[in-house]
Amino acid sequence: MNRDRDGVQTRDLAFEGMLLPPGMGVCQVCAANHVPGEPHDRESLYYQYSFYQGNFRWPTWADAMAHCLPEVQHAWMEQLRAYGVPEEQIIKADVA
């Protein structure tokens, strides 16, 4: 429970909400079906909310591919930029 500057109580439901665990047979981090060496699905709502609850910010693609080999990350970054994905969705906020 937080209070804004007018003293109104607010709740961050994205932070407080309870997530059901991913089903069997999918990635347990992002709840999507992908090869372990490929990035997590940044668009997955499970991944977004789970990441938000652990990091107090929404994930970027850089977060989603932090576990990938450098060449995999490079290829994905190139393709994301080629598709016109906004830079703030690709790079970590504290790095951009």
Ligand SMILES: [Zn+2]
């Ligand atoms: Zn995943």
